[in-house]
Amino acid sequence: MVGNSIRELEAKARQLRRHIIQMIGKAGSGHPGGSLSAVEIVTALYFRVMRLDPKNPHWPDRDRFILSKGHAAPLLYAALAEKGFFPKEWLLTLRQLGSPLQGHPHCRYLPGVEVSTGSLGQGLAVGNGMALAARLDKRDYRIYVLLGDGELQEGMVWEAAMAASHYGLDNLTAIVDRNFLQIDGSTEQVMSLEPVEDKFRAFGWEARTIDGHDFPQILEALDWARRVKGKPAAIVAHTIKGKGVSFMENNPDWHGKAPKPEEVERALAELQDQEG
Amino acid sequence: MQKIATREAYGRALVQLGHQDPRVVVLDADLSRSTMTVYFAREFPHRFFNMGVAEQSLMGTAAGLALCGKIPFASTFAVFASGRAYDQIRNGIAYPALNVKIAATHGGLSVGEDGASHQALEDITLMRVIPNMTVIVPADAEETRQAVFAAARHEGPVYLRLGRLPVPVIYEEEYVFQIGRAHILREGEDAAIIACGLMVHEALRAAEELDSLGFKVLVVNMSTIKPLDREAVLRAARTGAVVTAEEHSVIGGLGSAVAEVLAQELPTPMAMVGVKDTFGESGKPQELLEKYGLTHRHILQAVLTLKRAPLGR
Numbered sequence: 001m002v003g004n005s006i007r008e009l010e011a012k013a014r015q016l017r018r019h020i021i022q023m024i025g026k027a028g029s030g031h032p033g034g035s036l037s038a039v040e041i042v043t044a045l046y047f048r049v050m051r052l053d054p055k056n057p058h059w060p061d062r063d064r065f066i067l068s069k070g071h072a073a074p075l076l077y078a079a080l081a082e083k084g085f086f087p088k089e090w091l092l093t094l095r096q097l098g099s100p101l102q103g104h105p106h107c108r109y110l111p112g113v114e115v116s117t118g119s120l121g122q123g124l125a126v127g128n129g130m131a132l133a134a135r136l137d138k139r140d141y142r143i144y145v146l147l148g149d150g151e152l153q154e155g156m157v158w159e160a161a162m163a164a165s166h167y168g169l170d171n172l173t174a175i176v177d178r179n180f181l182q183i184d185g186s187t188e189q190v191m192s193l194e195p196v197e198d199k200f201r202a203f204g205w206e207a208r209t210i211d212g213h214d215f216p217q218i219l220e221a222l223d224w225a226r227r228v229k230g231k232p233a234a235i236v237a238h239t240i241k242g243k244g245v246s247f248m249e250n251n252p253d254w255h256g257k258a259p260k261p262e263e264v265e266r267a268l269a270e271l272q273d274q275e276g
Numbered sequence: 277m278q279k280i281a282t283r284e285a286y287g288r289a290l291v292q293l294g295h296q297d298p299r300v301v302v303l304d305a306d307l308s309r310s311t312m313t314v315y316f317a318r319e320f321p322h323r324f325f326n327m328g329v330a331e332q333s334l335m336g337t338a339a340g341l342a343l344c345g346k347i348p349f350a351s352t353f354a355v356f357a358s359g360r361a362y363d364q365i366r367n368g369i370a371y372p373a374l375n376v377k378i379a380a381t382h383g384g385l386s387v388g389e390d391g392a393s394h395q396a397l398e399d400i401t402l403m404r405v406i407p408n409m410t411v412i413v414p415a416d417a418e419e420t421r422q423a424v425f426a427a428a429r430h431e432g433p434v435y436l437r438l439g440r441l442p443v444p445v446i447y448e449e450e451y452v453f454q455i456g457r458a459h460i461l462r463e464g465e466d467a468a469i470i471a472c473g474l475m476v477h478e479a480l481r482a483a484e485e486l487d488s489l490g491f492k493v494l495v496v497n498m499s500t501i502k503p504l505d506r507e508a509v510l511r512a513a514r515t516g517a518v519v520t521a522e523e524h525s526v527i528g529g530l531g532s533a534v535a536e537v538l539a540q541e542l543p544t545p546m547a548m549v550g551v552k553d554t555f556g557e558s559g560k561p562q563e564l565l566e567k568y569g570l571t572h573r574h575i576l577q578a579v580l581t582l583k584r585a586p587l588g589r
Contacts, residue, residue, distance in 0.1 A: 107343075114343065115340075118367065119363050122363075126340040129341040133341050134344070136301070136323065159328075
């Protein structure tokens with residue numbers, strides 16, 4: 001929709017990463033690893049693909065984004081603030097008493113948050129409900145559900161995957177942030193998930209795997225998902241947990257740990273160096 | 277005496293409601309011929325969604341429909357609605373206060389032969405402790421019909437507990453049900469019975485028999501468990517003896533809700549008729565209600581015991 005070039009998207013992604021680091025650092029708790037891994041996916045959706053009007057967050061024809069992996073709330077908040085849903089100053093209130101920026105997103109507290117999430121595995125079914133509502137109302141909005149990979153271990157995800165294909169919900173796209181790590185370590189060691197793409201296919205979806213940090217691949221896949229008819233589409237986005245901050249990358253310790261002030265500085269300096 | 281199951285009344289009411297309000301949609305989890313959402317499914321096939329044997333998906337999908345302005349009624353058996361999908365209801369529906377109506381049938385022992393796995397005896401407790409949730413247990417067909425419409429008008433999540441067994445008709449169309457408003461079915465000053473669901477009829481029978489023994493007993497139909505009609509509870513307490521009666525565990529249900537009010541505002545001798553911290557079993561509904569102490573005779577006995585030895589029994 002908005003014709004942001006790849007370079008602009010990359011700059012926006014760096015900006016979201018800076019927000020994430022600053023927010024979690026200030027809060028003293030939160031989930032940096034899984035927020036950083038999905039930055040490019042969320043950037044592509046909010047700054048290129050989705051039909052949104054920040055001044056009218058309840059616009060009935062808007063596209064819907066569901067952060068099923070609710071612990072990546074800092075990423076969602078950063079995108080919403082950058083998009084103009086609320087003042088950027090609010091970001092630094094993350095997780096503080098009285099803040100609308102709850103540790104996990106709440107749709108009644110913050111404009112732009114579509115669904116309250118945090119308990120894993122629930123987002124896809126909620127997306128199904130929205131997709132069915134769109135069909136009943138003959139509206140052409142689309143629903144994007146971002147799932148974590150560890151989250152795929154929840155049985156409810158597969159109940160919903162079954163229902164989405166049963167009802168032929170081609171207005172729904174699931175994106176799996178496949179960073180291969182969960183709290184206790186590697187997903188394949190904790191509870192193996194592969195083959196993820198084939199699992200979705202076996203449930204009646206169209207599915208493909210991409211590099212989840214590569215904007216051209218992300219945009220192409222989202223475009224492909226829009227063209228799939230009669231079925232829901234799943235994009236398995238291979239990512240790096242903690243992406244963009246070298247000492248966080250591929251380290252499960254950074255799933256749910258806040259950087260200390262000096263670590264915030266190091267991370268921000270690294271992100272600065274990445275400016276072309 | 278005419279008997280109609282509240283699930284039957286629910287199914288019929290949904291069709292009426294569906295004609296009035298196009299926002300109403302219905303979801304089920306492969307039990308539509310038991311929850312009686314089948315009537316709605318036949319009338320409005322495009323507004324009915326069978327989610328298969330998948331209660332978590334049922335509740336999540338209902339949440340999504342509500343977020344887009346629909347008024348979803350999600351139905352399955354009470355034991356599965358409140359147990360299998362508890363987190364989906366707590367985190368996915370009640371926390372964001374979504375407009376989902378959970379209409380759970382087959383509450384209580386009167387499920388009968390299917391046995392304990394299918395007899396929800398703790399669902400009122402589980403739903404009542406969730407913030408934002410409204411809990412309604414209608415006593416008969418007409419009250420159910422009105423409760424369905426009231427739930428649809430109410431903005432926010434509602435848990436409607438319905439039964440499998442045909443139960444006596446208590447109310448005519450002139451009756452007016454309101455969420456949060458108890459109904460006094462019978463006046464009396466010697467003691468009070470506060471009941472819900474099929475125990476309301478048992479309470480009325482007990483009150484009649486007590487009348488012949490010289491006790492005038494107030495009978496309250498507490499069809500809304502939450503928000504509880506505090507005034508009605510206090511009025512009952514002013515008789516000096518309160519017996520609660522529910523087809524549910526005595527832990528956490530109607531009796532507990534009443535006790536919470538009275539313990540803090542007007543301590544009153546109480547007795548609770550209900551299931552005593554145990555699972556049910558297979559049997560005919562009447563046999564089960566008898567065995568587990570849920571008949572008019574058990575209520576009567578509880579009233580007499582309270583009256584003869586109100587304290588230090």
